[in-house]
Amino acid sequence: MRPVIGCDPGLLGAFAILTDSGLTLIEMPTKVIAKTRSPRGHDTKKVIDLDELNNLFINVFDINSFIVIEQQQAYPNQGGVSNFTTGLGYGMLLGLSSLFDYKTVHPKTWHKYYGIGGDKKECKKRSIAIVKELFPDALLIKSGCRVESDGLAEAALIANYGRMLIK
DSSP states (O other): OOOEEEEEOSTTOEEEEEETTEEEEEEOOEEEEEOSOOTTSOOEEEEEOHHHHHHIIIIISOTTOEEEEEOOOOOTTSOHHHHHHHHHHHHHHHHHHTTSEEEEEOHHHHHHHHTOOSSHHHHHHHHHHHHHHHOTTOOOBOTTOSSBOHHHHHHHHHHHHHHHHTO
16 A cells, blocks of 8 residues: 555644554654744744654655645634744645645545544544544554644544545
8 A cells, every 4th residue: 555644734733654554653743942022921932843844754754655634724713823823834744745645635524534523622532532443553642641642643534534535
């Protein structure tokens, strides 16, 4: 089978690599940087680490892979900085993915494929449950955490959905 990489974008997102030998989950690479101006006294923020992201695409991902990225969009109730950050990360992922065969998929499209619906919190719980059924050996806990990550789970489901797209 051709490798399929699923991507749940964002700071809490992840990558899932699906091959004949199984599923590999990789957390979205991030780093903490100093803010240029901080009106509320917060002097650092977490951002996607572009150097590490580059490393994944160049040295870890197989060039013959098919990449499926969850489509991102601005939301009216989010602030401008949040929407800009989402768009910046999504743009980095699209730019690096352009070296591969890739496709974006709307969240509602792959949610419908798995029968996931309801509010955001319920969707996240359901995603984790489905991954446990499909990939019982998948470790869904990020480093330094004690709870299962919906970002890892959703990346796995997006990769599995992507496998269906290339059949």
